[in-house]
Amino acid sequence: MVLQLTWPIPRLKSFHRLQIILQHLRMSKHTDSVHEVLLEKKGCAGIITMNRPKALNALNLPMIQQIYPQLKTWEADPETFLILIKGTGGKAFCAGGDIRAITDAGKAGGRLAQDFFREEYILNNAIGTCQKPYVALIDGITMGGGVGLSVHGHFRVATEKTLFAMPETAIGLFPDVGGGYFLPRLSGRIGYYLALTGFRLKGRDVQKAGIATHFVESEKLPALERDLTALKSPSKENVAELLNSYHVKCKIDQEKQFILDEHMEKINSMFSASSMEEIMQNLKKDGGPFALKQLETISKMSPTSLKMTFRQLQEGASMDLQDVLTMEYRLSQACMRGHDFYEGVRAVLIDKDQAPKWKPATLEEVTDEVLDSCFKSLGSNDLKL
Template identity: 75%
Template sequence: MGFSEVLRPVSRFNSFKRTQIILQHLRMSSHTDSEPEVLLERKGCAGVITLNRPKALNSLNISMIRQIYLQLKKWEEEPETSLIIMKGAGGKAFCAGGDVKAIAEAGKAKEKWIQDFFKEEYTLNRAIGTYQKPYVSFIHGITMGGGVGVSVHGDFRVATEKTLFAMPETALGLFPDVGGGYFLPRLPGKLGYFLGLTGFRLKGRDVQKGGVATHFVDSDKLTMLEEDLLALKSPSKENVAEVLDSYHKKCEVNQDKPFVLEEHMNNINSWFSASTVEQIIKHLEDDGSPFALEQLKIMKKMSPASLKISLRQLIEGSSKNLTEVLIMEYRLSQACLRGHDFYEGVRAILVDKDQNPKWKPAKLEEVTDEFVNECFKSLGSNDLKF
């Protein structure tokens, strides 16, 4: 509602009255938007975190990251809180990622908070990965990027038939961050390399069969599951696992269906074991099967620089711990903010939506080793510290 609509019906009032009405209208509109972006509640034995921006698919901004981090630290110290449950409001998404458009705008404008965003997001990812109490995420609905970061490092991830998982960053001129360099290489075979480089989407039961989720439950059972978890008296990891296992076992949806990539896994394992992106591309070309050509087409749309940075991130991450991976990823995030492709990817995919990014460098062979090495270089005193 613009000011013109507010003014039209009240033009016969004096200006004082008119001002009052406008102020009241602004208060009303800000009031309807003033629902907290994240709900932090103590229920039974648990601290329950609800990401509460359903219109924005619960994407994370810096204030949500700060609130969640501080509350998690507090609950970690409290003896009466023995479990954390993380979920998303609205039923459509658990969390579709970080607020990438806002990050790109701020990065272009060289705003200081942008460095803080990645620092604080990765600090939260690490806090979840090292948390001293059982941490359960209900990854119901869209779970991408930053949403993966606030779930996958916890002990338990419960997928439903509505879960849609992806790490689509290479299409945006980024890399699969939020600890992707840690968890992706640890998925079965070379599955994580494939998911990280192509942005391939896993849905429903496949999210659990691929090893991203630990359990699979019908979405209409989530409320009951939560109640059963909240009813536990100072639960241990084992107690929580028992409850989750019992729900998982009862859920028969797609139980006997093979993993969506099962027939391709041998090929994926051999194609993506190459140490360069050029070799992976060659493997796909040489194979020539419909599935290989589909992946080839997808990878050729991605930022060449992102592909090279991401492959190296995954190879290096496979032998680093989570803390070391996040320090490496922070360096990469700053390299992307200094570069061209991230802003161009956001423009093409999210802003103008012409789906036609002009990457620089435009070809894989133009992305030099020097360029990639530069992205991984220490930032000295600006490195991420925990």
């Protein structure tokens, strides 16, 4: 007996194809939730997508361990001409490092407190020395670890949704990921101001401050990405040309004055000092509304972090990126050994009482000896680049 098919063959084929497509969609949904980083080759470009939207694409060790080897592979691949990095979810490029995990490990004396910073800084250096054009689409929140994934590359594209900050002094840390390299190289004393106060820059101001190289409308990013990946064997100049063409067409906030313009003279004079205490004296002496606001902000920060950051930027100004990262690794480990980092995370992220009890509690109590010990070589445990 021959079993009669109730469907003609073509219908069966299309049904089968539909089943395959549905299965594929289910799989890709599943893999997206599993893969915190998506790595793909598209046209001439290698594309890195941070894929933890619920955690605002916060960077953790497994993500670093996937990005680094792929970056090196693409850098050596003659068929890959540029590398592009972005985040999913529409809210953040990358809101920073996975601080909670590092805190837990640090308290327990776990290896993660060493490994995370070591491997993160090795990745920051790989981005800073990458031979291929490296384009970061910093759409949305870009803080801490997210800055390290973008600022050392050739091109940083901000949008009206970009929110940049280095807020580490508020949690007993310091602006790491190469902050000691790029912050003192911004114009005037703006880098010191951003590092010590954690001031947030938004949208076009991120480009005006010299952190982003280009400014493009958020909704134009998919088209920009398509155009970038469609380039034929592009050079760095070709990539720059394409980014410039988008930048020039973007009219959002074009006429708006840079948010810190009216304060730049004061920032440059008050933050030009030979010590953290002197900056505080300058602010008190000025006594104007802007100065008093900065005084209030800085007074809430960890005194140890403030002094550490001030010296980090002073020394970093004349170092190359590798030496800065080596110095910052020493500082990261000093923070892991200390009190303020755990207390800052408790006050800001865990209990959220915003009332950290810093030890020492004043700038004067953070002695040169304490500071010197933070900057001291770790011997065989030093970062090797």
